[in-house]
Amino acid sequence: MNAAAHSSPDSGRFREPIRVGVLGAGRTRQGLGPFLARACEAAGGVVVAIAGREGGRSDTVACELAAQLGHPVAVAADAMALAAQVDALVVAAPPEGHLAGLDAALAAAVPCLCEKPLVPAEQAAAGRQRIDAFRTRGLLLVENCQWPFVLPTWARLWPERQGRPVRSLAMGLGPAWPGPTMVVDSLSHVLSVLQALVPLPPDVPLLDVSQSDAGPAAANNVVRFAVRGPAGRVDVSLHLTQCPAQPRPAWIDVDGARIDRQLGPNYDQSFVRPDGQGEPVEDPLHQLVYGFFTDLRAGTRDRTEAHADAVLLRLRLYADLLQQLGIRA
Numbered sequence: 511m512n513a514a515a516h517s518s519p520d521s522g523r524f525r526e527p528i529r530v531g532v533l534g535a536g537r538t539r540q541g542l543g544p545f546l547a548r549a550c551e552a553a554g555g556v557v558v559a560i561a562g563r564e565g566g567r568s569d570t571v572a573c574e575l576a577a578q579l580g581h582p583v584a585v586a587a588d589a590m591a592l593a594a595q596v597d598a599l600v601v602a603a604p605p606e607g608h609l610a611g612l613d614a615a616l617a618a619a620v621p622c623l624c625e626k627p628l629v630p631a632e633q634a635a636a637g638r639q640r641i642d643a644f645r646t647r648g649l650l651l652v653e654n655c656q657w658p659f660v661l662p663t664w665a666r667l668w669p670e671r672q673g674r675p676v677r678s679l680a681m682g683l684g685p686a687w688p689g690p691t692m693v694v695d696s697l698s699h700v701l702s703v704l705q706a707l708v709p710l711p712p713d714v715p716l717l718d719v720s721q722s723d724a725g726p727a728a729a730n731n732v733v734r735f736a737v738r739g740p741a742g743r744v745d746v747s748l749h750l751t752q753c754p755a756q757p758r759p760a761w762i763d764v765d766g767a768r769i770d771r772q773l774g775p776n777y778d779q780s781f782v783r784p785d786g787q788g789e790p791v792e793d794p795l796h797q798l799v800y801g802f803f804t805d806l807r808a809g810t811r812d813r814t815e816a817h818a819d820a821v822l823l824r825l826r827l828y829a830d831l832l833q834q835l836g837i838r839a
């Protein structure tokens with residue numbers, strides 16, 4: 511247990527400001543490390559150190575972050591050394607680096623905010639074991655799936671739809687890369703929104719899994735599946751259109767009630783109905799990170815359990831979907 515936090519990681523009594531380490535803090539492809547670092551500081555944390563896979567590049571990233579954040583950022587030799595010197599670890603590296611981050615957080619007994627997917631599908635068994643380890647030790651583990659934080663906006667924009675059982679969920683996203691990579695990158699998001707809308711039992715089966723274009727270079731693909739929730743069948747579709755740069759499409763449609771993201775200057779986000787009614791949304795990534803810090807500070811076992819349950823189910827559905835689609839992650 512690191513010295514800055516008090517005796518029990520579940521106690522909710524972290525010394526402020528909470529010291530954060532970011533594994534994979536730069537952006538080589540689509541990484542959100544710099545955004546997550548800023549969100550942590552907005553939530554009252556301080557990013558004291560980072561680590562990457564190569565020291566020289568980590569030095570450069572640390573200098574850039576220090577300039578943005580306005581204070582020094584140290585470089586740790588590796589994930590273990592990073593986790594040992596902080597109160598919370600953010601894992602922003604590519605998925606193949608997540609397991610090392612989870613293991614480092616567990617070794618140091620610090621809570622962890624990990625990018626999606628928690629681990630690549632072929633490491634699902636190891637991922638399940640790590641989720642259990644976080645749960646057993648009362649350590650918070652949150653996966654960075656931010657889109658559920660848009661649902662309160664959906665509810666305000668479609669008040670007449672409140673209280674009705676959900677029959678269908680469609681989501682549209684514009685990932686950077688074509689083909690199966692689009693699906694691997696995006697599935698966690700639609701699963702997290704589904705989980706937020708419909709309480710699902712841990713053993714919920716997947717029904718009628720399909721995709722419209724399994725081609726290696728497909729620029730458009732629609733993944734479909736269904737689940738049976740407490741109020742009956744829910745049909746889910748994920749509509750993917752390759753989109754190398756912003757502004758990328760992002761929309762959510764629940765039972766025909768749709769909202770689309772619009773991006774303004776400085777990445778200001780709002781969501782609008784087809785008839786033009788809309789409202790601004792605080793960056794869902796910031797909302798998620800704020801929630802991570804809120805749960806850390808509260809330190810309640812039920813939130814730790816709730817996150818573990820959600821991440822565990824999402825990992826199972828993620829790996830099962832890819833397997834049924836014949837996609838190797």
Ligand SMILES: NC(=O)c1ccc[n+]([C@@H]2O[C@H](COP(=O)([O-])OP(=O)(O)OC[C@H]3O[C@@H](n4cnc5c(N)ncnc54)[C@H](OP(=O)(O)O)[C@@H]3O)[C@@H](O)[C@H]2O)c1
Pocket residue numbers: 533534535536537538539540541542543561562563564567571602603604605606607625626627654655656695
């Ligand atoms: N929640 C969202 O909406 C969202 C959006 C985009 C991405 N993501 C997720 O963010 C994660 C990273 O995205 P990406 O794959 O595109 O990342 P990336 O930009 O290729 O890399 C991000 C950072 O991680 C470093 N890195 C690479 N391999 C590493 C390793 N094994 N250990 C530690 N650091 C490593 C990179 O440094 P070097 O390359 O210089 O070594 C870079 O600084 C993925 O899990 C992705 O799914 C989430």
